[in-house]
Amino acid sequence: MSEKEKFASSNPKDRNKPLEEIYKESMEEDQLQQERRVEIASKWMEGSGPDADIVISSRIRLARNVRKLPFPPLASDEQREKVFMLAEKVMENQGDANMRLQLLSISSLPQIFRQVLVEKHLISPLLAKESRFSALMLRDDEVISIMVNEEDHFRIQCLLPGLQLEKAWQEASRYDDFLESQVDYAFHEEKGYLTACPTNVGTGLRASVMLHLPALVITQQINRILAAVNQVGLAVRGLYGEGTEITGNLLQISNQITLGQSEEEIWHNLYSVTRQLINQEKNAREHLLNEGREKLADRAGRAFGLLKYSRLIDSNEAMQLISDVRLGVDLGLITNVPVKVLNELLVLTRPGCLQYLKGRTLTAYERDLERAVQIQKYLP
Amino acid sequence: MLCEKCGKKAASVHVTKIINGHKTELYLCDACAREKGGELSFEGKFPLHQFFSELMSFVPPGDSEAVAPTGYSGLQCTECGLTYTQFGQIGRFGCDQCYTVFDKNLAPLLRRLHGNQKHMGKIPARAGSFVRIKKEVERLREELQRKVAEEAFEEAAELRDKIRKLEGKLPFRGDNHE
Numbered sequence: 213m214s215e216k217e218k219f220a221s222s223n224p225k226d227r228n229k230p231l232e233e234i235y236k237e238s239m240e241e242d243q244l245q246q247e248r249r250v251e252i253a254s255k256w257m258e259g260s261g262p263d264a265d266i267v268i269s270s271r272i273r274l275a276r277n278v279r280k281l282p283f284p285p286l287a288s289d290e291q292r293e294k295v296f297m298l299a300e301k302v303m304e305n306q307g308d309a310n311m312r313l314q315l316l317s318i319s320s321l322p323q324i325f326r327q328v329l330v331e332k333h334l335i336s337p338l339l340a341k342e343s344r345f346s347a348l349m350l351r352d353d354e355v356i357s358i359m360v361n362e363e364d365h366f367r368i369q370c371l372l373p374g375l376q377l378e379k380a381w382q383e384a385s386r387y388d389d390f391l392e393s394q395v396d397y398a399f400h401e402e403k404g405y406l407t408a409c410p411t412n413v414g415t416g417l418r419a420s421v422m423l424h425l426p427a428l429v430i431t432q433q434i435n436r437i438l439a440a441v442n443q444v445g446l447a448v449r450g451l452y453g454e455g456t457e458i459t460g461n462l463l464q465i466s467n468q469i470t471l472g473q474s475e476e477e478i479w480h481n482l483y484s485v486t487r488q489l490i491n492q493e494k495n496a497r498e499h500l501l502n503e504g505r506e507k508l509a510d511r512a513g514r515a516f517g518l519l520k521y522s523r524l525i526d527s528n529e530a531m532q533l534i535s536d537v538r539l540g541v542d543l544g545l546i547t548n549v550p551v552k553v554l555n556e557l558l559v560l561t562r563p564g565c566l567q568y569l570k571g572r573t574l575t576a577y578e579r580d581l582e583r584a585v586q587i588q589k590y591l592p
Numbered sequence: 593m594l595c596e597k598c599g600k601k602a603a604s605v606h607v608t609k610i611i612n613g614h615k616t617e618l619y620l621c622d623a624c625a626r627e628k629g630g631e632l633s634f635e636g637k638f639p640l641h642q643f644f645s646e647l648m649s650f651v652p653p654g655d656s657e658a659v660a661p662t663g664y665s666g667l668q669c670t671e672c673g674l675t676y677t678q679f680g681q682i683g684r685f686g687c688d689q690c691y692t693v694f695d696k697n698l699a700p701l702l703r704r705l706h707g708n709q710k711h712m713g714k715i716p717a718r719a720g721s722f723v724r725i726k727k728e729v730e731r732l733r734e735e736l737q738r739k740v741a742e743e744a745f746e747e748a749a750e751l752r753d754k755i756r757k758l759e760g761k762l763p764f765r766g767d768n769h770e
Contacts, residue, residue, distance in 0.1 A: 279688060279719070282672040286686040363684070385714070392716045398688035399719040401726075403702075404711025406691050408684040410644065410698070411705055413691075415713040472708020526623065576623075 259551030261374020275416035283408035327564025414471030427496035460531030512540025595621035
């Protein structure tokens, strides 16, 4: 069956259309999808950076507020607009070309695209919902993003691939300095940077890493280890933050304390715990390889087969299979799949991205179909 | 038991709805339950902020400055109008001034959340310029003490002049906030 016949037969209501037209439409759709796929890709998905085989990304977030203006949750529209205008003023005074940001007003973005930004970890679900004078200031490579009028007036984020907390802190701090040169911050000598929620006061800093720990899960050590992580004051969450479950052997670890420690202490504490987790995971991988290299290769190969040839796949299954393939890639058991593709698939297969690619809202069933289509297209 | 919606997976969530005395029961699997989530809201999010007000109304024995819980509920921020009761409901402060208004009872909350109540991190260049000077003065004073103890009077005098100069840059002594 040729490409065009295949397409025609899969769309029964299009049966009366001339084949040429249908073929043209499908080409256009393909091209649009390709463009959107490129749009969904982001610097942090590159699979580069130190320890990228275990640490997918590192993130630093700084919460900052404007002096003498109510925090966004309690601010009136007028007061929220003032903050928005401050952001516009900051945009005008950008000097350094390498630091350049662009301002996106949230209300101007379609709902589906907002969800794409959430799935790419560039904005929070709260910002996607709250469109009254809220905005995103975004650098071209998407490493730096600043949310305007989220829970705090400004939330500066630096998101990098691999384990790069120090660099992420330096970058975020540089943008913080730039912002402070234009905006009067709410700062208190004793309590530090003042934030809407008392859990962020002080440094306003949240440092987090996204880790892939399949071997610790397979060898059933993960719960013991996560309990220990909790005891040193770090929080463990799923891929999409608070309230999300851990799927695909991916988890996020972040600091909880923001007051009474310096920024360096906070990210360094997370860094050293991450280092230990990397070592534990590496030992567990070594152990699995010694115990049965073929068994692991079989697991990864089967996962690849399922991803490549299934026609209907839900999000959890996809995440688990991507994890199995990733472990195979990390251990050299699968050689034809770039890690970048796996990272992009993690995001690409989320509901918002699938609907964005397809250009319309999809039911859960349609999403499972579309997810399989996208994975098949994208896997080599 | 299989999920009553998709009929494929094992049911793990039991929903009972009673509307006008009419009771309906539903057994769902995780996935279908989550899908219905918007309607039923299963995500039992932990209401952390409800603890905030509890923690803030705790008055340590012998602390006469902290406002007793009974008198506290009426307290209101002069700047944004947030009341203590509202804070308990939303778990968020209304503005920077709230930190001053509710200050006396904030200490136990911050201690419980962070184990600390004093900022040790970055000081912003503009908003914190006085804080920087104060910290430098503190540091120089300590050095001055040491020099005096060492009987290095010449250096001590230099330090004293430096301190005076820096103090001259401060708008007033002591608290430098409005």
